Amino acid sequence: MSARVGRWLGISFGICFLTGLVSHYAQDPSQPVPFPTSPAWGYRVTQGLHVTTGIASVPLLLVKLWTVFPLLLQSLPAGTGARLRAAGERASNAVLVASSVFLLTTGLLNSTQWYPWEFSFRRTHYALAWVAIGALLLHLAIKAPTIREALRRDVDDPALDRPTATEQGALGRRGLLRATWTASALAVLATAGSTVPWLRQVSVLGVRSGEGPGGVPVNRTARAAGVTETAVDPAYRLEVVWGTRRVSLGREDLLAMTQHTEELPIACVEGWSASAAWTGVRLRDLLDLVDAPAGSEVEVTSLQQRGAFARTLLQGNFADDDRTLVALALAGEPLDLDHGYPARLIAPNRPGVLQTKWLSRLEVLA
Amino acid sequence: MSRGRAGLGALGVLLAAYGGWLLLSRQDSAGNLDAVLWLAGGVVVHDLLLAPAVLALCWVGARLLPPLARPAAAAGLVVLGSLTLLAVPFLGGFGRDNAPDNATLLDRDYTAGYLVLVAFVLLGVVLPVLVVTVLRERSRGQG
Numbered sequence: 001m002s003a004r005v006g007r008w009l010g011i012s013f014g015i016c017f018l019t020g021l022v023s024h025y026a027q028d029p030s031q032p033v034p035f036p037t038s039p040a041w042g043y044r045v046t047q048g049l050h051v052t053t054g055i056a057s058v059p060l061l062l063v064k065l066w067t068v069f070p071l072l073l074q075s076l077p078a079g080t081g082a083r084l085r086a087a088g089e090r091a092s093n094a095v096l097v098a099s100s101v102f103l104l105t106t107g108l109l110n111s112t113q114w115y116p117w118e119f120s121f122r123r124t125h126y127a128l129a130w131v132a133i134g135a136l137l138l139h140l141a142i143k144a145p146t147i148r149e150a151l152r153r154d155v156d157d158p159a160l161d162r163p164t165a166t167e168q169g170a171l172g173r174r175g176l177l178r179a180t181w182t183a184s185a186l187a188v189l190a191t192a193g194s195t196v197p198w199l200r201q202v203s204v205l206g207v208r209s210g211e212g213p214g215g216v217p218v219n220r221t222a223r224a225a226g227v228t229e230t231a232v233d234p235a236y237r238l239e240v241v242w243g244t245r246r247v248s249l250g251r252e253d254l255l256a257m258t259q260h261t262e263e264l265p266i267a268c269v270e271g272w273s274a275s276a277a278w279t280g281v282r283l284r285d286l287l288d289l290v291d292a293p294a295g296s297e298v299e300v301t302s303l304q305q306r307g308a309f310a311r312t313l314l315q316g317n318f319a320d321d322d323r324t325l326v327a328l329a330l331a332g333e334p335l336d337l338d339h340g341y342p343a344r345l346i347a348p349n350r351p352g353v354l355q356t357k358w359l360s361r362l363e364v365l366a
Numbered sequence: 367m368s369r370g371r372a373g374l375g376a377l378g379v380l381l382a383a384y385g386g387w388l389l390l391s392r393q394d395s396a397g398n399l400d401a402v403l404w405l406a407g408g409v410v411v412h413d414l415l416l417a418p419a420v421l422a423l424c425w426v427g428a429r430l431l432p433p434l435a436r437p438a439a440a441a442g443l444v445v446l447g448s449l450t451l452l453a454v455p456f457l458g459g460f461g462r463d464n465a466p467d468n469a470t471l472l473d474r475d476y477t478a479g480y481l482v483l484v485a486f487v488l489l490g491v492v493l494p495v496l497v498v499t500v501l502r503e504r505s506r507g508q509g
Contacts, residue, residue: 058451059444059449063448065412069417094409097409098406098408101409101412102401102408105408106404108452109455112455112456112460112461113461113464113471113472114455114460114461114464117401118400119393120392120397123388123393124389124401127385127388127389127392128389128401128405129385130384131389132382133382134377134379134382134383134384134385135378136378137374137375137378138378139378140374140378141371141378142371144374170424170436170440171436171441172437175440175441176440178441179440179444179445179491182441182445183448186445186486187448187452190452190479191452204478204480204482205452205479205483206474207456207461207472208470208473211470212469212470217473218469218471219468220465221465221468223467224465
């Protein structure tokens with residue numbers, strides 16, 4: 001029973017871990033191997049999977065803990081060696097349980113932008129993912145023979161039960177397994193609409209209904225970023241800088257350049273995503289104004305004063321990609337203030353937090 | 367223990383130790399203290415509150431409910447219990463305090479949505495289990 005739920009829990013933790021690594025790497029300014037710009041929907045899929053498998057894991061973890069809860073109340077075996085071994089295994093289980101509960105809880109709360117804690121979510125969630133996956137591998141190593149044996153036998157076979165388990169539960173094991181899979185599937189259906197458009201109507205617990213200015217939700221408003229005055233200032237200029245070369249452009253100047261329209265998704269680390277038609281100037285065309293060489297990295301600065309992402313690094317392959325735009329319009333309408341008016345960055349396959357809004361400066365790094 | 371298992375276990379210990387080092391080395395002690403409190407808190411809430419509460423519910427259910435209704439009630443508890451826990455941040459809407467001017471965050475009627483979900487589980491999960499249990503019992507009585 002426990003092995004059957006554990007198998008799926010292990011698979012979904014594996015997916016969460018790998019997609020989490022992808023997301024962490026995509027946000028890392030120093031990338032020995034550049035994060036690819038294609039497919040444009042790549043990050044949308046990996047991050048959607050990350051949050052969805054995390055949510056699917058909640059019922060699995062609850063049932064898994066329920067099935068092994070009686071073991072917690074067992075007394076330790078006699079004999080120093082056996083007792084030490086059992087205590088060690090329990091300590092490793094405690095680490096696994098604590099980190100798993102932590103990851104699922106903080107991940108769920110973060111997806112609804114609820115942060116009732118003092119620690120840095122990103123760093124702590126990342127560090128504990130390594131702890132959890134390590135403790136999971138250790139758990140698998142310890143339990144390998146039992147798991148193999150349990151999965152080989154029929155689920156109702158009592159051969160591997162603890163001796164005290166004599167009474168059949170009301171639901172039976174098959175019934176409990178069915179209820180667990182149902183709970184997991186419903187949890188996914190109820191939330192996945194934030195990233196899968198055709199599920200929006202049934203996802204009664206979706207964080208975002210997919211609505212907003214231009215049909216795209218907003219993560220951080222202009223007011224929260226403190227740019228309500230600077231972004232609409234008639235004296236607004238976008239600076240493009242390479243060494244001593246410098247070009248300063250107003251929104252009218254940008255609109256006067258060749259405009260391109262790209263259908264690109266915006267995919268937030270919190271798991272929601274939306275695809276939209278963005279129109280604006282190719283970033284590469286702007287870099288050409290200051291004769292920046294191909295493959296140059298660009299430091300992107302926002303008008304926003306606060307926050308970790310007021311300044312981001314755009315890798316050379318993203319800067320050179322034809323689909324990377326300084327967007328001025330969304331869905332045929334001028335960009336909404338909350339979407340980054342007067343100008344924002346939009347690039348393919350890039351985490352939402354790095355799609356810098358309210359651009360003030362593009363500096364080509366030597 | 368086979369060499370493969372020992373290797374897997376050692377790799378696990380190594381990865382977990384790396385995670386522990388990442389946790390402790392990348393932020394100040396106030397943040398770390400809070401992280402440790404949340405880590406321990408999750409286990410305490412589960413082991414001392416949630417699990418005993420479910421045990422108590424099962425105990426009460428086993429005494430109050432007729433045997434035929436128990437499987438349906440247990441299925442309902444598993445599905446609705448876990449979905450209700452998941453729904454807490456949505457029903458509470460706590461994230462809105464963090465971004466009061468963002469109309470696109472948590473922008474649905476989650477109470478109504480949750481009630482629809484509950485109704486769906488009652489009709490789509492609990493009722494079928496009840497029907498199956500009753501039919502099975504009846505055919506057993508005839509056989």
